[in-house]
Amino acid sequence: MLSLLELRARIAAGTLTPAGAIDLCRAAIAAREPDLHALVTLDPAPAIPETGPLAGIAVGVKDIIDSAGLPSQMGSSIYAGWTPRGDAAVVSRLKQLGAVALAKTTTTAFASSDPTETVNPHDPGHTPGGSSAGSAAAVGAGMLPLALGTQTAGSVIRPASYCGCAAVKPSFRLIPTVGVKTYSWALDTVGLFAAGVADVAHALALVTGRPEIDGADSGSAPRIAVVRQDFAEAPEPEAEAALMRARQAAERAGARVSDLALPPELAQAWERHRIIQNYEGRLALAWEYDTQADALPPRVREHLDAGAAIEPAQYDDARRHGHHARRVLKGLFADYDAILTFSAPGSAPATLDSTGDPRFNQLWTLMGVPCVNVPVPGQSLPVGVQVIGRFGDDGRTLAVARMIETALRG
Ligand SMILES: NC(=O)CC(=O)O
Numbered sequence: 177m178l179s180l181l182e183l184r185a186r187i188a189a190g191t192l193t194p195a196g197a198i199d200l201c202r203a204a205i206a207a208r209e210p211d212l213h214a215l216v217t218l219d220p221a222p223a224i225p226e227t228g229p230l231a232g233i234a235v236g237v238k239d240i241i242d243s244a245g246l247p248s249q250m251g252s253s254i255y256a257g258w259t260p261r262g263d264a265a266v267v268s269r270l271k272q273l274g275a276v277a278l279a280k281t282t283t284t285a286f287a288s289s290d291p292t293e294t295v296n297p298h299d300p301g302h303t304p305g306g307s308s309a310g311s312a313a314a315v316g317a318g319m320l321p322l323a324l325g326t327q328t329a330g331s332v333i334r335p336a337s338y339c340g341c342a343a344v345k346p347s348f349r350l351i352p353t354v355g356v357k358t359y360s361w362a363l364d365t366v367g368l369f370a371a372g373v374a375d376v377a378h379a380l381a382l383v384t385g386r387p388e389i390d391g392a393d394s395g396s397a398p399r400i401a402v403v404r405q406d407f408a409e410a411p412e413p414e415a416e417a418a419l420m421r422a423r424q425a426a427e428r429a430g431a432r433v434s435d436l437a438l439p440p441e442l443a444q445a446w447e448r449h450r451i452i453q454n455y456e457g458r459l460a461l462a463w464e465y466d467t468q469a470d471a472l473p474p475r476v477r478e479h480l481d482a483g484a485a486i487e488p489a490q491y492d493d494a495r496r497h498g499h500h501a502r503r504v505l506k507g508l509f510a511d512y513d514a515i516l517t518f519s520a521p522g523s524a525p526a527t528l529d530s531t532g533d534p535r536f537n538q539l540w541t542l543m544g545v546p547c548v549n550v551p552v553p554g555q556s557l558p559v560g561v562q563v564i565g566r567f568g569d570d571g572r573t574l575a576v577a578r579m580i581e582t583a584l585r586g
Pocket residue numbers: 287288289306307326327328329330331332334531534
């Protein structure tokens with residue numbers, strides 16, 4: 177994969193120019209895109225700044241996120257050719273930093289769960305995951321050093337796990353969602369994909385203007401709770417093996433690791449995530465649902481039909497459970513620095529008809545806490561583990577994730 181930090185080091189050393197770094201991406205795209213189908217639009221002649229902390233860094237932008245002059249087609253024929261005038265807030269920030277919004281990456285329609293045409297870069301017979309399919313596949317394939325995604329249930333962490341790259345779904349609203357097509361205003365979170373955890377941390381620190389996120393300290397012996405989320409059904413053997421290897425790596429690195437069974441309030445919130453997601457989706461996509469329903473793909477239509485049947489009282493109850501569970505989780509973090517759990521039920525399913533199951537992700541999206549996918553080496557198909565921290569503690573969460581990543585590579 178293309179490491180953002182390695183490219184920036186070469187540019188800083190004068191052995192690579194920003195334009196040369198963009199050319200490296202174009203060459204990788206030319207080699208892999210015909211088989212991967214990860215991109216929707218490729219900017220033929222983007223401006224390439226010579227200066228800035230992300231000069232020379234090509235970014236993939238999920239196609240529900242606006243990038244001025246490039247279409248935002250939402251993965252739907254309804255928006256074919258729709259071209260926004262301006263940048264989403266996060267894209268504008270990346271350009272200020274010198275980055276190049278080189279390509280729009282595939283998304284499931286409206287970031288829901290109808291599969292895209294993108295395939296897994298490690299095996300074309302397997303899904304890359306979703307809804308941020310193209311971003312995960314493009315980074316996992318070494319076509320881009322950085323990509324933007326969004327997560328409403330598991331759409332950043334799960335595809336990153338399937339495609340073998342690092343990713344962060346930051347604390348809720350740490351990155352603004354202005355200029356991002358909304359599915360659920362209580363859940364949608366902009367995330368980042370990159371080759372390794374250090375690359376992700378560096379990009380998040382720059383994008384948010386919080387330098388303390390980069391290089392934060394994990395502490396000499398971080399307290400890590402291994403959580404299985406038993407209410408989410410058992411995972412597959414490869415996910416179990418990955419979690420065990422990550423646990424052992426954390427212990428070797430000096431962490432104090434123990435098992436934690438989540439209190440029932442967390443399971444109750446997990447059960448109600450979909451009520452919030454689909455109730456809000458029905459309202460956020462009202463125009464599409466009310467006037468373009470025949471153009472909606474089946475799973476989006478199914479989810480919005482379900483949303484239309486949810487009563488406001490059910491939605492309010494689900495939100496109350498989420499609020500209460502966030503308070504319970506905050507209390508749990510008094511005794512731990514991070515949680516370690518599954519990123520996905522297993523490796524990427526051997527199908528292109530599904531983007532996989534977010535059951536190990538959805539709770540944490542509702543909790544609004546930072547989540548990091550750490551690739552676990554050594555499996556035929558990638559499998560990641562998820563490091564989760566306190567709300568607002570993104571730097572330490574990334575530091576613990578990096579400690580585990582380094583110990584796994586050791
Ligand atoms: N947008 C989402 O998070 C949906 C998913 O997890 O597949």
